[in-house]
Amino acid sequence: xxxxxxxxxxxxxxxxxxxxxxxxxxxxxxxxLFGPSGAGKSLTLRAIAGLLTPDxxxxxxxxxxxxxxxxxxxxxxxxxxVAYLFQDYALFPHLTVEQNIAFGLAxxxxxxxxxxxxxxxxxxxxxxxxxxxxxxxxxxISGGQKQRAxxxxxxxxxxxxxxxxxxxxxxxxxxxxxxxAELRALQANLEVPMLVISHDPDDVEALGDHVLEVRxxxxxxxxxxxxxxxxxAPASAHxx
Amino acid sequence: MTTLExxxxxxxxxxxxxxxATVLNAVLGVGAAFALSRWQSAARDVVDALLxxxxxxxxxxxxxxxxxxxxRRGIFGEWLGRLGIELVFTWQGAVVASTIxxxxxxxxxxxxxxxxxxxxxxxxxxxxxxxxxxxxxxxxLPLASRGIIAGVLLAFAxxxxxxxxxxxxxxxxxxxxxxxxxxxxxxxxxxxDNTANLLVLVTxxxxxxxxxxxxRLVPPTRKAFR
Numbered sequence: 001x002x003x004x005x006x007x008x009x010x011x012x013x014x015x016x017x018x019x020x021x022x023x024x025x026x027x028x029x030x031x032x033l034f035g036p037s038g039a040g041k042s043l044t045l046r047a048i049a050g051l052l053t054p055d056x057x058x059x060x061x062x063x064x065x066x067x068x069x070x071x072x073x074x075x076x077x078x079x080x081x082v083a084y085l086f087q088d089y090a091l092f093p094h095l096t097v098e099q100n101i102a103f104g105l106a107x108x109x110x111x112x113x114x115x116x117x118x119x120x121x122x123x124x125x126x127x128x129x130x131x132x133x134x135x136x137x138x139x140x141i142s143g144g145q146k147q148r149a150x151x152x153x154x155x156x157x158x159x160x161x162x163x164x165x166x167x168x169x170x171x172x173x174x175x176x177x178x179x180x181a182e183l184r185a186l187q188a189n190l191e192v193p194m195l196v197i198s199h200d201p202d203d204v205e206a207l208g209d210h211v212l213e214v215r216x217x218x219x220x221x222x223x224x225x226x227x228x229x230x231x232x233a234p235a236s237a238h239x240x
Numbered sequence: 241m242t243t244l245e246x247x248x249x250x251x252x253x254x255x256x257x258x259x260x261a262t263v264l265n266a267v268l269g270v271g272a273a274f275a276l277s278r279w280q281s282a283a284r285d286v287v288d289a290l291l292x293x294x295x296x297x298x299x300x301x302x303x304x305x306x307x308x309x310x311x312r313r314g315i316f317g318e319w320l321g322r323l324g325i326e327l328v329f330t331w332q333g334a335v336v337a338s339t340i341x342x343x344x345x346x347x348x349x350x351x352x353x354x355x356x357x358x359x360x361x362x363x364x365x366x367x368x369x370x371x372x373x374x375x376x377x378x379x380x381l382p383l384a385s386r387g388i389i390a391g392v393l394l395a396f397a398x399x400x401x402x403x404x405x406x407x408x409x410x411x412x413x414x415x416x417x418x419x420x421x422x423x424x425x426x427x428x429x430x431x432x433d434n435t436a437n438l439l440v441l442v443t444x445x446x447x448x449x450x451x452x453x454x455x456r457l458v459p460p461t462r463k464a465f466r
Contacts, residue, residue, distance in 0.1 A: 051363050077366045090364040094382045104368035109377040157368055 001161065001193040002027045006057040007047045020044070020054075020217045030187055032208025033197040040217040041197035042087075045163045048195070049084045050077030061160055083159035087166045089150035091138035097149050098134035101125060104157040124152035143171045144179055151183075155192065164196040168203060180206050246435050247442055249415055250423035257331060257406075257419055258399035261338035265395045268339075269346025270388055274376070276347075277354035288351075295344040299404025302340055306409050310336070327409065331417055334410035338399035345398055349391025353384035393454040397447050 002025075009020040020040045033041045046052035048059055048066070056069040061082070066075045091100050099111055102118035112118055115135070125131055128148040133141050141149070147167065154162055167183065168176040184206050187194060196207045197214075204211055213220040276288055294302055310327045311317045320327065327333035357380050365375045381388075403421040410417035412426060420443050427436035 049363075049367050051366065077363075078369045078371060080367070082367060084364070084367045086360055086364060088360075090358070090360045092361060092364070092379060103365070103370070103378075106378075107369075107374075109374050111378045111382075153368070 001029055002060075002062055003031070003161070003193075003195075004058065004060040005044070005048060007044055007054045007059065008056045009043065009047070009052065009054045011043070018217060020047075022214065022217070022219055023057075024212050024219050026210045026212075028208075028210035029193040030207060030209040031193070031195040032204045032211045033195070033214050034199070034201070034204045034208070034211055035197075035214035035220070036199055039214045041214050042165055043217075044214070045084070045165055045195070045197055049082050049163055050075060050080050051084075064160075081157070081160045083154035083157060083162040085147075085150055085154055085162060085164045085167055088170050089138075089146045091146055091150055091153070093138050096135050096137055097130060097141065097145075098125065100138065100149055101130075101152045101156055103153060121152070121156055124156055128152050144175050147171070147179055148182075151186070155190075159192065162192055162194045164194060164207075166198055167196060168198075168200070183207060243435070243438065246423075247438055250418050250420045250439065251442060253331060253415075253418065254400055254420040257334045257338055258396050258402075260335045261342055261399040261402075262392060262396040264335070264339045265343055265346045265399075266388075266392050269343055269391070269395070270350045273347050273350030274354055274380075277351050288347075291347055292344045294340050294342075295348075299337075299341055299402070299406075300408060303337060303405035303408025306333075306337060306340070306405065310409075329411045329413060329417060331410065334402075334406045334417055334419060337405035337409045338402040341402050341405050342395035342398040345395040346388075346391045349394065350384065350388045353387025353391075354380065356387070357383045390454045393450055397450040397454070400446060400450075401443065 004025045006023045007020060008022075011018045011020065018040070020043050022040065022044045033044060035041055043052060047054050047057075048061075050066065053074060054067065054069065057067065058065070058069070059067040061080075065071070065073050066080050066082075067073060091097075092103065095103065095111060096114055098118065098121060099114055101124060102112040102121035105118055105120055106112045112121075125134055128151065130145065130148055130152065133145060138146060138149070147170075151162075164183075168179055171179060180203060187207065194207070196203065198204055198207075272291060276284060276291075307314060307328070309315050309317075310320055310333075312321065312328060317328075325332070327336055361379055361383070362375050365379045370378065401421055402419070403425070406417075406419060407422055407425075410419075412418050412422050414423075418426070420439055424436055424439045424443070427433075427439060
């Protein structure tokens with residue numbers, strides 16, 4: 001996989017101002033953006049998914065241009081083939097787990113039927129051990145199950161890349177460790193590249209080969225090779 | 241005229257008029273509410289205020305506006321007449337009057353319901369490849385449906401009780417434009433207390449049933465929203 005991202009965006013109201021100016025290239029299948037909250041990681045992810053339009057820049061994934069301000073290219077999020085795992089999973093509360101997972105398979109104006117079997121969705125339901133709760137609603141399942149369901153929903157669409165926004169922040173510490181191991185195993189078994197953003201060094205170490213540190217809207221440091229780069233130490237750690 | 245007829249004729253006309261007004265409002269009110277909830281513009285508040293006007297203006301003022309606009313010598317009256325549409329002194333005129341009077345009730349509830357839908361869920365559908373129209377019908381509308389249904393029921397109740405604007409536009413023709421509330425007015429004027437009592441009772445019961453149904457649907461239960 002190859003990925004070239006240049007994103008510039010000015011955001012702000014009268015009293016608050018934020019400048020996003022991110023640029024990085026990667027050919028890793030496991031990219032991690034690391035940095036404190038408010039650094040612009042989520043904005044970068046939203047720009048890659050097409051949910052945020054940059055002021056200028058260029059986003060190229062596997063040679064396919066998704067956004068180019070100069071060439072006036074802006075592929076709609078629907079056609080980017082980029083999956084997005086939201087921080088709190090954003091499962092549709094009015095649909096069952098199976099309907100959620102099959103959501104991307106239904107093309108028309110109607111949701112997948114409740115109780116009907118969707119073979120492509122079934123594959124991921126079995127892979128994530130969700131068979132017992134296919135008929136449940138998101139409000140009725142645990143945090144770990146929600147994450148598995150959200151991952152299954154994202155993978156059914158056969159995306160070119162999966163973007164993960166702070167994937168474990170909604171989980172309690174014990175579950176976090178387990179889900180992190182699970183996601184790592186998934187990375188090892190699947191071909192699909194993943195870009196994860198997190199403020200947690202443990203996430204970055206487990207899930208990223210190419211680690212980029214983001215601070216105040218910019219890429220601050222990078223560790224292109226697997227290792228323990230010094231950027232892991234938060235910049236403010238020695239000040240306190 | 242038997243007592244049964246005295247109740248049934250205006251009741252069925254009221255239900256017909258309120259039913260049509262509700263169908264029209266369900267489409268127009270929900271459409272306008274969705275547009276307003278997504279429209280980023282300074283003019284939005286002005287448009288919202290104008291569309292809410294029927295809620296605060298006296299119905300007689302609305303009726304007068306309607307006569308000016310669609311009356312036989314009104315601004316659009318002649319043009320409508322050539323199309324064969326006659327609104328003054330017809331039940332269709334009563335439908336138009338009721339629709340306008342009840343419109344803000346659907347608009348307000350539906351707009352609040354649409355604004356309460358988590359934008360992230362729409363984004364989630366977007367990255368899953370769902371076209372915008374699909375997002376509306378598969379995510380936004382179902383999640384806003386409770387608020388919308390409650391607003392539509394309120395609008396139905398309001399249309400059922402419409403008096404002022406309806407009287408001015410459609411008049412008081414027994415069997416043709418005489419709705420329940422107009423029939424009550426006439427019964428009282430004529431000193432026919434028995435008919436008046438019966439009509440008042442029927443109207444009250446119908447409205448209470450509707451309001452209980454509306455109250456059941458809003459606020460939404462916690463379980464439905466995680």
